[in-house]
Amino acid sequence: MSVLVTRARVIVAAAFVAGLTCSWTEVARGQSPDTRESCATAAEDGQLLRSKNQLREAKARFVTCSQSACPAAVRADCTAWLDEVTRAVPTLAVRVNDDQGHDVTTARLFVDGAAAPADQASGTSFEINPGKHVFRAELADGTSAEEVAIVAAGERNRIVRITVKSTATTQSNGGTETTPPATTPGPASSDSRGVPPAVFVAGGVALVSVGLFLFFQTRAWSDHDRLESTCAPTHRCDPGEVDDAEAKVTAAKISLGVGALALAVGASIFFIDRAQSKPRSARLEVAPTAHGGLVRLSAAW
Numbered sequence: 083m084s085v086l087v088t089r090a091r092v093i094v095a096a097a098f099v100a101g102l103t104c105s106w107t108e109v110a111r112g113q114s115p116d117t118r119e120s121c122a123t124a125a126e127d128g129q130l131l132r133s134k135n136q137l138r139e140a141k142a143r144f145v146t147c148s149q150s151a152c153p154a155a156v157r158a159d160c161t162a163w164l165d166e167v168t169r170a171v172p173t174l175a176v177r178v179n180d181d182q183g184h185d186v187t188t189a190r191l192f193v194d195g196a197a198a199p200a201d202q203a204s205g206t207s208f209e210i211n212p213g214k215h216v217f218r219a220e221l222a223d224g225t226s227a228e229e230v231a232i233v234a235a236g237e238r239n240r241i242v243r244i245t246v247k248s249t250a251t252t253q254s255n256g257g258t259e260t261t262p263p264a265t266t267p268g269p270a271s272s273d274s275r276g277v278p279p280a281v282f283v284a285g286g287v288a289l290v291s292v293g294l295f296l297f298f299q300t301r302a303w304s305d306h307d308r309l310e311s312t313c314a315p316t317h318r319c320d321p322g323e324v325d326d327a328e329a330k331v332t333a334a335k336i337s338l339g340v341g342a343l344a345l346a347v348g349a350s351i352f353f354i355d356r357a358q359s360k361p362r363s364a365r366l367e368v369a370p371t372a373h374g375g376l377v378r379l380s381a382a383w
Contacts (some may be wrong), residue, residue, distance in 0.1 A: 148224030155197035174240040178219040181247040192218040219244040284348025298334035
């Protein structure tokens with residue numbers, strides 16, 4: 083419990099003790115036991131609500147326990163608390179505008195999902211608890227808009243603006259409402275076509291070829307270094323090993339060439355497709371041969 087709530091309970095106990103010792107005086111003044119209990123309860127409830135930032139509700143409870151019918155000790159504290167809470171309760175006003183910037187006075191206002199009084203939607207200032215709140219304005223045609231605001235304690239006369247875009251536009255000269263004409267989408271442009279599949283095929287071949295180039299070239303370098311360190315100084319290298327290393331170099335060169343060619347073909351297909359409006363088809367074929375590889379491109383315009 084907060085210090086304020088604890089203090090309120092002490093006041094309740096003090097009021098109760100005072101009621102036992104001075105009951106004849108209080109009865110003479112018209113303060114019945116029920117009145118003393120309701121005043122003390124209101125004071126305690128007000129402090130509890132205040133600790134939860136429910137300032138509007140706490141204010142109402144402090145108004146109750148600050149009445150002249152309450153014991154003097156309770157009344158004095160409640161009067162001081164009422165003054166503090168009154169200064170802390172935020173106030174704001176909501177203004178609803180259409181998309182032209184004009185004020186809308188017929189909108190319905192909802193605060194945190196609950197319908198608000200009609201005057202609160204027309205710029206009248208009202209009290210609200212501190213914290214995050216959602217304000218929603220709804221027009222007669224069903225369109226609505228929301229605005230989220232975080233209100234601080236003690237904030238005064240804040241303006242919350244909500245702009246609602248109506249489905250109808252009011253003409254400035256006649257005051258009649260017209261609905262914008264519906265637009266019919268035209269035929270799709272040829273530029274909206276996707277990328278031809280052959281471009282993806284060519285890109286895939288280029289990637290695979292680059293990977294093969296790196297593989298064969300790395301193996302060729304490794305064989306070259308091994309031969310240089312073992313048999314090259316004596317000029318007695320095994321011809322089979324030398325041929326194998328040279329074959330790897332050749333395979334690396336072929337892979338690199340195929341990759342470059344595939345990349346060029348893919349780029350050509352892409353730019354030709356962008357430049358022409360007539361649909362076409364293209365096919366890229368890659369096949370190994372006894373002396374390297376074969377790349378064949380077939381296209382129809």
